[in-house]
Amino acid sequence: MVVLAKPAALEQISLVRSPSVEDNFGAGLPVVDLAADGASPFGYGSKRIGRNGDMGWLEYLLLAIDGASLSRSSPAPSSSLRDAANEYVGAMRGMARTVLEMVAEGLGVAPRGALADMVVGDGAASDQILRLNHYPPCPPLLQNLMPNCSPTGFGEHTDPQLISILHSNSTSGLQVALHHDADAGDHQWVTVPPDPASFLVIVGDSLQVMTNGRMRSVRHRVVANKLKSRVSMIYFGGPPLEQRIAPLRQLLVAGVGDGEEEEQSRYEEFTWGEYKKAAYLSRLGDNRLAPFHRQPPPVANPLA
Numbered sequence: 001m002v003v004l005a006k007p008a009a010l011e012q013i014s015l016v017r018s019p020s021v022e023d024n025f026g027a028g029l030p031v032v033d034l035a036a037d038g039a040s041p042f043g044y045g046s047k048r049i050g051r052n053g054d055m056g057w058l059e060y061l062l063l064a065i066d067g068a069s070l071s072r073s074s075p076a077p078s079s080s081l082r083d084a085a086n087e088y089v090g091a092m093r094g095m096a097r098t099v100l101e102m103v104a105e106g107l108g109v110a111p112r113g114a115l116a117d118m119v120v121g122d123g124a125a126s127d128q129i130l131r132l133n134h135y136p137p138c139p140p141l142l143q144n145l146m147p148n149c150s151p152t153g154f155g156e157h158t159d160p161q162l163i164s165i166l167h168s169n170s171t172s173g174l175q176v177a178l179h180h181d182a183d184a185g186d187h188q189w190v191t192v193p194p195d196p197a198s199f200l201v202i203v204g205d206s207l208q209v210m211t212n213g214r215m216r217s218v219r220h221r222v223v224a225n226k227l228k229s230r231v232s233m234i235y236f237g238g239p240p241l242e243q244r245i246a247p248l249r250q251l252l253v254a255g256v257g258d259g260e261e262e263e264q265s266r267y268e269e270f271t272w273g274e275y276k277k278a279a280y281l282s283r284l285g286d287n288r289l290a291p292f293h294r295q296p297p298p299v300a301n302p303l304a
């Protein structure tokens with residue numbers, strides 16, 4: 001996870017709230033009888049996350065991005081939101097390119113656009129999402145009165161894509177797990193200090209596979225703040241559906257001398273379309289990469 005400074009171009013972008021958002025949470029106080037609704041898969045959602053029973057103390061907008069701008073079929077509620085979102089997406093795509101190029105360069109992969117082109121390449125039918133989350137405050141006193149007021153804003157999970165770029169207001173709530181491999185429920189959580197002047201880059205499952213585990217996807221969650229609303233915007237950068245998700249060849253052969261075996265892939269091969277399909281059938285907290293982990297080759301028994 002990397003924190004980047006805020007570029008000047010984004011300073012004028014603000015989150016536009018739809019009337020329904022105002023109606024539901026306008027006073028900053030949670031509404032008890034607000035029905036849970038999931039975005040299906042895009043649009044407005046409240047409390048329900050995904051389709052498999054996950055719930056959180058939030059409302060959100062999920063917007064599909066076709067190429068460099070919002071999908072025409074996206075039910076963006078107003079043109080001012082669409083314009084702001086498109087401008088924001090343009091800036092996020094630029095940042096994703098910069099970061100992914102730096103990753104390739106750092107790993108010694110050429111060309112440096114090898115990863116970036118999958119997500120933001122010209123003409124690539126990549127699979128990107130813009131998500132706007134609003135977590136109303138959940139004061140402890142009200143928690144007893146309102147059974148729906150859960151302190152879990154967004155349950156723990158890793159992001160399936162290559163890269164996510166997160167921007168939030170100054171309300172805390174985001175936490176990351178220190179040891180990814182710990183058993184579920186056994187994580188040590190660290191709060192990410194909120195900073196509206198920064199962007200947080202989150203490594204997704206697909207980048208973990210493409211780097212053969214050199215970069216690790218980050219398990220994270222949001223705990224609802226007791227006093228203040230948290231607002232976050234996340235750009236998720238995924239590749240085209242047919243993109244093969246496998247370790248970059250150069251990483252497997254790097255430094256391999258004559259007669260030496262090249263590094264083995266730690267993962268079964270899959271396409272982004274296959275992974276995405278499996279991801280959307282999973283629960284939020286599932287380890288989605290687990291079914292794709294290759295068994296390590298059996299260790300030879302010297303006594304046999």
Ligand SMILES: C=C1C[C@]23C[C@@]1(O)CC[C@H]2[C@@]12CC[C@H](O)[C@@](C)(C(=O)O1)[C@H]2[C@@H]3C(=O)O
Pocket residue numbers: 041049050051052054062129131157158159160161236279280281282283284
């Ligand atoms: C429970 C789910 C919500 C999610 C799809 C999934 O079945 C598992 C992955 C979830 C996630 C996490 C990161 C992003 O917020 C998201 C949009 C994504 O691509 O994968 C969400 C999905 C969602 O909210 O629909």
Ligand SMILES: O=C(O)CCC(=O)C(=O)O
Pocket residue numbers: 131133154166168174220221222231232234
């Ligand atoms: O709101 C946040 O800070 C994080 C949200 C998140 O992890 C997500 O939308 O996938």
